[in-house]
Structures are given as C-alpha cells and as structure tokens.
Amino acid sequence: MPLSPIDHDRRYGELEQVLRAYTGHPADDTTALAGPALTAYLRQTWHTRPWALAIAEQQLREYAEHPPGRLRLRLGEFYAIPDVGLPGGGIQQWLRCIADHIRRSIEEGDVPPPSVPTTHWEWHARFPETGQFLGGWFSQDMPDEFTNHDDAVEDYRSSTDPQLVARLVGELHELFAMGLDEPGYAVAAAELGMEVDPPAPYGTDGWLTMVAERLGTPPAEYGPGPQGGTAS
Incomplete structure (x- = not known):
C-alpha cells in the first residue's frame, strides 16, 4: 500500500524538498560545483531551517544507497524521483553528489549569502x-x-x-x-x-x-x- 503521510515525511520529506528545488532546472551539479538549483535550496534552507540540511543529506544518501526494490515498487511504498534527464544509475550518482555538497556546506559552514531568488522554487519558498x-x-x-x-x-x-x-x-x-x-x-x-x-x-x-x-x-x-x- 502507498506510504502514509507520516512515513513519507520520515523517509523522503526533505529529499522531496531538495528535488522540488530543481523544478525547471537541470541536474547539472558536478563534484566541484553545486548548480543554481542546489545553491538556491542551500541559501533558503540555511536562512530558514538550517537543521533540515542534515536530514536532507541523510535522506538523499539513503535513497542513493538503497533505491526501492521490486516489492516496494509494486506496493507503492516509495518516493518516485522526478525525471531529471538522467538514466537510473546516473540518478544515484547525482543524489550522492548533491548529498556530498550539502554535507560539505554543513561541515564547512559555507552559507550562501542573501540574494534575489534565482529559481521558481526559491521565489515561492521565500x-x-x-x-x-x-x-x-x-x-x-x-x-x-x-x-x-x-x-x-x-x-x-x-x-x-x-x-x-x-x-x-x-x-x-x-x-x-x-x-x-x-x-x-x-x-x-x-x-x-x-x-x-x-x-x-x-x-x-x-x-x-x-x-x-x-x-x-x-x-x-x-x-x-x-x-x-x-x-x-
């Protein structure tokens, strides 16, 4: 059966917030540089819900390491990653990449300064x-x-x-x-x-x-x- 709202939020709530930040933007992050969508998510979340960053990092990494198997797919007990223009294996690598960026931002205290919103998601979040x-x-x-x-x-x-x-x-x-x-x-x-x-x-x-x-x-x-x- 599909996930209940509380189970969804426990497993995927902040992961979903990160991926919503990519609406209308490509998954163009590299290991060296966070793209505009992730930078917008980091900027808004640092200034409003900094505690959520660690949750996002954990949920992203967990999904990348343990994607839903056949049984969970059949039962609907999973969060469907939106189409970001990447193949299946590429999605897992990309999720690890953005988890690494979030972790680095937390550990180094690298907070994007206030700015005019740069994405549709950031305008509405702010x-x-x-x-x-x-x-x-x-x-x-x-x-x-x-x-x-x-x-x-x-x-x-x-x-x-x-x-x-x-x-x-x-x-x-x-x-x-x-x-x-x-x-x-x-x-x-x-x-x-x-x-x-x-x-x-x-x-x-x-x-x-x-x-x-x-x-x-x-x-x-x-x-x-x-x-x-x-x-x-």
Missing part, C-alpha cells in the same frame, strides 16, 4: 504568502471574478486571517528591500503567480507599494463613539 496572494487573486481569471484590482485586494483582506495579511505585508517590504528595477519587480510578480498587468497607471513596483500600504493600514471600524456618537 515569499509563500505573496505567492498565495498573487497566484490566488491575480491569475488570468481575475477579470472574470472581480470588477477591478481594488476589489480583488479587498476580497483577499476580508477572506484571509489578519495574521496572514500581516505576513504578506512583511514579505512585500522584504521584496522592496532587494532594490529591484521595474523589470525585476515584473519578473518577481510573474514568478509568484501574477498573470494580469497592474492597473494603469502603475508599474508593478508602484502597485505592490500601494498594496502594502493599503493592507498595512487596519480597515476602518465603525461603532459607538465616546459620547454615544459614531466613530470612524
């Missing part, structure tokens, strides 16, 4: 709530669901937990700290799921700045004023 916001409310279906961008922003605010709204605002300010130019913000928004243009006359950076200011301001609350009047 800005998860921004990905939810842009991908969920500003996909190509947005014009069919909302009258305009402002309505979509308000729908996000009204239907999302305030703590997650605050997280989005914080992520947007982290994005602004990168000092991107307008094409850079356009790339970031596209990577994070935005499929419509910002409303005129704004560019992507100007519109995101307005969104951060709007969502960072608590909505007006109405109720009895100090003398029984209405406060706004």
Whole structure:
C-alpha cells in the first residue's frame, strides 16, 4: 500500500524538498560545483531551517544507497524521483553528489549569502504568502471574478486571517528591500503567480507599494463613539 503521510515525511520529506528545488532546472551539479538549483535550496534552507540540511543529506544518501526494490515498487511504498534527464544509475550518482555538497556546506559552514531568488522554487519558498496572494487573486481569471484590482485586494483582506495579511505585508517590504528595477519587480510578480498587468497607471513596483500600504493600514471600524456618537 502507498506510504502514509507520516512515513513519507520520515523517509523522503526533505529529499522531496531538495528535488522540488530543481523544478525547471537541470541536474547539472558536478563534484566541484553545486548548480543554481542546489545553491538556491542551500541559501533558503540555511536562512530558514538550517537543521533540515542534515536530514536532507541523510535522506538523499539513503535513497542513493538503497533505491526501492521490486516489492516496494509494486506496493507503492516509495518516493518516485522526478525525471531529471538522467538514466537510473546516473540518478544515484547525482543524489550522492548533491548529498556530498550539502554535507560539505554543513561541515564547512559555507552559507550562501542573501540574494534575489534565482529559481521558481526559491521565489515561492521565500515569499509563500505573496505567492498565495498573487497566484490566488491575480491569475488570468481575475477579470472574470472581480470588477477591478481594488476589489480583488479587498476580497483577499476580508477572506484571509489578519495574521496572514500581516505576513504578506512583511514579505512585500522584504521584496522592496532587494532594490529591484521595474523589470525585476515584473519578473518577481510573474514568478509568484501574477498573470494580469497592474492597473494603469502603475508599474508593478508602484502597485505592490500601494498594496502594502493599503493592507498595512487596519480597515476602518465603525461603532459607538465616546459620547454615544459614531466613530470612524
């Protein structure tokens, strides 16, 4: 029978995170140099979950040394490695290679410095709530669901937990700290799921700045004023 979620995570959870980092990127690591996808995984994981690196190294090496046999394949009790353009034997060698890179990074304390994300996986790992916001409310279906961008922003605010709204605002300010130019913000928004243009006359950076200011301001609350009047 297929693995239960807890068994999957125990055996392959962090291995899967590493391999997701390769989405859209080749398995081009060499013994001397980690490729862009692995570097992105190392950078994000060092700065957010450094303890997970040792788990990744162990799971990668275990899978490379003991790939699933016929019985486990028949029962479905294994993690299927995505197609990375390598033959079966080449996959095992590659898994050992990236495990060696992770181990070396841990033992030598070699931490990639903060940088603008370089892969689709890294954009979403670093800005998860921004990905939810842009991908969920500003996909190509947005014009069919909302009258305009402002309505979509308000729908996000009204239907999302305030703590997650605050997280989005914080992520947007982290994005602004990168000092991107307008094409850079356009790339970031596209990577994070935005499929419509910002409303005129704004560019992507100007519109995101307005969104951060709007969502960072608590909505007006109405109720009895100090003398029984209405406060706004």
